[in-house]
Amino acid sequence: DADVTQTPRNRITKTGKRIMLECSQTKGHDRMYWYRQDPGLGLRLIYYSFDVKDINKGEISDGYSVSRQAQAKFSLSLESAIPNQTALYFCATGLAGVDYNEQFFGPGTRLTVL
């Protein structure tokens, strides 16, 4: 079984709809992250969380919100989706207490906003 799972894997929605992307992990990591990937723009950090009570904005948090329901679950919401939020979204986890910051990525959710 995959250590970091994302649901759904693909989603098509319409402008103005609220949608939620979910991420679960079995790695026991405290740190979780949400990124979006756009062609030619690499990975951009949306939100990150170092534990259940710690939520931080990344470089592109506008239009997004998150919820850390448990150590193992971190969901990303788009309150009112717009077409320029069409992208590939990745969840990742990381281990606290080490100097380096290896991150473990889920398989991604491809979101299309029409």
Added chain:
Amino acid sequence: GEDVEQSLFLSVREGDSSVINCTYTDSSSTYLYWYKQEPGAGLQLLTYIFSNMDMKQDQRLTVLLNKKDKHLSLRIADTQTGDSAIYFCAESDTNAGKSTFGDGTTLTVKP
């Protein structure tokens, strides 16, 4: 803020060496990383190097770090078609808990 830059594309012939380059701006970067993304998948860490090192070798992979010029490279020896992927350079500060990623270099290996 931190910035990490890479060229977007590289094409090589099978059996040749590939060299993917990266520059970064944050002088306090303590770890530099190379991730690989295969089609339809998330990123996976290939290797990382601590900033007090200038070289790290792991089988076919050689990482070179020039801290003075803030330049990182990844050399893949005897490149195979299975090495075709997007390669991301990334950096982080000690205990910062987050990394800054480059835009990724798409490596195409031709038979």
